[in-house]
Amino acid sequence: MDLWLSGVSQIFSFYPLAAIIMGVTVGIIFGSIPGMSATMAIALCLPMTFGLDPVISLALLVALFVGGISGGLITAILINIPGTPSSIATTFDGYPMTQSGQAGKALGVGILFSFLGSILGCLVLFFLAPSLARFALRFGTYEYFSISVFALTLVAGLSGKSLAKGVASAAIGLLVAMVGVAPIDGYKRFTFEFSQFDAGVALLPVLLGLFAVSEVLKESENAFKKHRAKFPSFAMPKFFGISMREFMGQIVNLFRSSAIGIGIGLLPGIGSGTSNLLAYLAAKNSSKTPEKFGTGVVDGLVASESSNNAGIGAAMIPLITLGIPGDSVTAMLLGGFLIHGIQPGPMLFQSNGSLVYAIFVALLVANLVMLFLEYFGIRLFVRVLAIPKHYLLSIVMVMAVIGSFAINNRMFDVYTLIAFGAFGYAMIKFDYPFPPLILGFILGPMIEQNMRSALMSTRGSFLPFFERPVSALFLVLAGLYVLITIWRTMRPNRQV
Amino acid sequence: MWTGKKDVVSGIFLLVLSCAIYLSARQIPTRLRIGVDSGFLPEIVSAALGVLAVIIIWQGMRSSSAAETPQDGEVQSAVPVVQSLILIVAYGFAITIVGFIPATIVFLIAQFFILAPRDERRPASFVVVAVIAAVTSFAIFTYGFGVILPSTNLWQGL
Numbered sequence: 266m267d268l269w270l271s272g273v274s275q276i277f278s279f280y281p282l283a284a285i286i287m288g289v290t291v292g293i294i295f296g297s298i299p300g301m302s303a304t305m306a307i308a309l310c311l312p313m314t315f316g317l318d319p320v321i322s323l324a325l326l327v328a329l330f331v332g333g334i335s336g337g338l339i340t341a342i343l344i345n346i347p348g349t350p351s352s353i354a355t356t357f358d359g360y361p362m363t364q365s366g367q368a369g370k371a372l373g374v375g376i377l378f379s380f381l382g383s384i385l386g387c388l389v390l391f392f393l394a395p396s397l398a399r400f401a402l403r404f405g406t407y408e409y410f411s412i413s414v415f416a417l418t419l420v421a422g423l424s425g426k427s428l429a430k431g432v433a434s435a436a437i438g439l440l441v442a443m444v445g446v447a448p449i450d451g452y453k454r455f456t457f458e459f460s461q462f463d464a465g466v467a468l469l470p471v472l473l474g475l476f477a478v479s480e481v482l483k484e485s486e487n488a489f490k491k492h493r494a495k496f497p498s499f500a501m502p503k504f505f506g507i508s509m510r511e512f513m514g515q516i517v518n519l520f521r522s523s524a525i526g527i528g529i530g531l532l533p534g535i536g537s538g539t540s541n542l543l544a545y546l547a548a549k550n551s552s553k554t555p556e557k558f559g560t561g562v563v564d565g566l567v568a569s570e571s572s573n574n575a576g577i578g579a580a581m582i583p584l585i586t587l588g589i590p591g592d593s594v595t596a597m598l599l600g601g602f603l604i605h606g607i608q609p610g611p612m613l614f615q616s617n618g619s620l621v622y623a624i625f626v627a628l629l630v631a632n633l634v635m636l637f638l639e640y641f642g643i644r645l646f647v648r649v650l651a652i653p654k655h656y657l658l659s660i661v662m663v664m665a666v667i668g669s670f671a672i673n674n675r676m677f678d679v680y681t682l683i684a685f686g687a688f689g690y691a692m693i694k695f696d697y698p699f700p701p702l703i704l705g706f707i708l709g710p711m712i713e714q715n716m717r718s719a720l721m722s723t724r725g726s727f728l729p730f731f732e733r734p735v736s737a738l739f740l741v742l743a744g745l746y747v748l749i750t751i752w753r754t755m756r757p758n759r760q761v
Numbered sequence: 762m763w764t765g766k767k768d769v770v771s772g773i774f775l776l777v778l779s780c781a782i783y784l785s786a787r788q789i790p791t792r793l794r795i796g797v798d799s800g801f802l803p804e805i806v807s808a809a810l811g812v813l814a815v816i817i818i819w820q821g822m823r824s825s826s827a828a829e830t831p832q833d834g835e836v837q838s839a840v841p842v843v844q845s846l847i848l849i850v851a852y853g854f855a856i857t858i859v860g861f862i863p864a865t866i867v868f869l870i871a872q873f874f875i876l877a878p879r880d881e882r883r884p885a886s887f888v889v890v891a892v893i894a895a896v897t898s899f900a901i902f903t904y905g906f907g908v909i910l911p912s913t914n915l916w917q918g919l
Contacts, residue, residue, distance in 0.1 A: 312902075312906070312908070313906055315906065315908075316906050316907050427817075427820070429813050429816045429817050429820065430817060432809075432813055433775055433810060433813040433814065433817065436806050436807075436809055436810040436813065437810070439802075439806045440782060440803065440806055440807065440810070443802065443803050443806075447799035449799075450798060450799055452789060452790075452798070452799035454786075454789060454799055454800075454803065455782070455785060455803075478849065481845065482842050482845055482846060483842075484876070485838075485841040485842045485844070485845040485875065485876060486838035486839075486841065486842055487838070653877065653881060654876070655872070655873050655875075655876035655877040655881070656873065656890055658872075658876055659868075659869050659872035659873055659876060660869070660894050660898075662849060662868075662872065663865055663868070663869065663894065663895070663898060664898070666852070666853070666856070667898060667902055667908065667910065670856075670908070670910065670911075671902065671906070671908040674908075674909060676853070676856070676857055676911070679853050679856070680853060683849055683850055683853050686849065687846060690842070690846075694767070695767050695768075695770070695771040696767065697771070712802075713802050716797075716802065717797050717801070717802075720797040721797055725797060
């Protein structure tokens with residue numbers, strides 16, 4: 266209880282609250298513009314946090330996360346273009362509602378159930394994270410190595426269409442992380458006698474290059490096309506446009522969809538891009554009138570929006586309790602922790618418990634701010650969305666350059682940004698997913714450190730990795746996942 | 762580019778890269794008797810990347826045998842991408858020569874021209890937005906966040 270009170274007192278002061286309002290606003294804008302995302306918003310705002318207090322910084326970053334996920338519903342409902350993959354299913358019934366003159370109701374319902382789904386996800390985080398962290402205190406080098414390998418395998422397999430490309434992307438991330446001074450013995454690797462590489466490749470230019478510069482290059486492809494969408498006129502109804510009877514009728518749908526979002530959010534690699542589609546399908550399959558789905562029914566909208574937002578709290582669980590991010594957004598948040606010298610993991614609850622609870626409170630406040638900003642400020646966001654994309658994307662590029670330069674005040678990081686931007690664009694064109702590379706890059710030092718420490722203590726034997734139950738479980742799960750994926754890939758060919 | 766061809770090209774690139782990294786990792790001297798030294802993981806990962814590259818090439822060769830057609834407009838859409846890439850590289854170097862504000866103004870105007878559809882190219886608006894964006898971002902980061910952005914003597918004080 267003391268920790269909760271400490272969290273409340275830290276967040277309920279001017280700067281953290283201002284950071285949350287700013288974060289949610291920027292997040293909604295980035296989440297609602299196709300081609301921009303919560304990941305990009307967090308990457309661009311990370312440099313701003315260098316000189317800030319960790320509580321203000323992390324409040325800003327979680328607010329960006331909340332805004333970025335929920336913002337996707339605006340364009341999904343109004344112009345049938347999901348701002349983020351997490352709002353794909355929102356278009357199925359949201360846009361038909363707009364076409365039938367119910368845009369205000371669709372937005373109201375979407376916003377309300379985004380909020381409710383998010384709160385359910387947060388509750389799971391609040392109750393599960395402390396117990397999981399207490400359990401994780403027993404973990405040693407073997408367990409951390411195995412869990413990291415499991416997370417990386419899952420992300421590699423689920424991020425793209427091809428397992429081989431996903432794993433190759435993860436391997437590239439691991440290799441990039443190996444540049445510079447090696448852990449344990451301090452040997453300089455792959456520096457090519459270039460002193461700028463001694464400290465390794467900085468995290469932020471890699472993230473900004475992959476998520477901002479490459480995206481701008483990708484959007485450049487559409488430069489010849491007209492891309493200004495016309496937004497329909499609408500009026501926001503009272504009480505989110507939903508009657509008490511309609512609301513009560515959606516309770517089961519809300520809990521089922523949120524449970525799907527939470528379950529998927531907990532697992533590495535899948536994310537809200539899939540959970541909204543699964544929740545939509547589950548709602549359709551359990552409906553008495555499945556034929557009405559896709560014609561503008563509230564049920565589909567509730568399923569999509571409550572599931573994608575419920576994943577926010579769940580995705581924070583492995584990050585905070587184990588220090589292992591499950592997707593690109595949480596990888597960015599990990600970057601935010603590391604910039605301030607904070608290592609997430611089970612020890613964080615012991616060493617900096619008040620900060621953890623400040624993050625929890627910030628999440629709750631960010632959700633409330635999201636509810637109010639989206640409901641009352643929706644017209645303002647629609648106006649921002651009408652700003653031509655060539656202005657926004659060009660300014661994103663400048664922000665990426667400033668952000669990369671600001672880490673160490675050196676141009677080398679700007680050149681790293683450009684190199685990874687070009688490399689990221691090539692990855693997009695050749696269908697290689699980003700998340701495994703990012704996760705490989707971030708988890709690389711952890712994997713190597715733990716593996717080498719463990720192997721040194723066992724004199725080179727891998728057997729103890731399979732003698733400890735948690736370590737063995739995760740390694741077996743990773744192996745099984747790879748085998749099942751290969752089997753499923755090969756199966757259609759046999760049928761042919 | 763065709764999907765199969767893409768896989769073959771990217772697979773060959775990864776194969777060459779993995780071989781180069783593997784050979785480089787082999788040069789790392791062994792300091793520990795049990796062999797778990799700084800070269801251990803790079804060797805394993807680069808070797809795994811090589812194997813994956815071969816699989817990707819094989820998958821690409823299999824799928825390129827199927828009837829595939831190149832996508833329309835690929836050449837046309839590549840022009841602004843190349844222009845943007847050249848521009849960002851030039852911007853990266855120009856910052857150190859002329860300073861942040863002038864380089865950013867020129868970069869933004871040029872980038873607006875590349876990204877905007879022809880009928881939305883308004884030079885006067887571009888200049889105004891570029892100047893405001895460059896000066897505002899310089900002011901926010903320099904005075905608000907304490908980031909010292911590059912500026913030459915000529916432009917100091919802007």
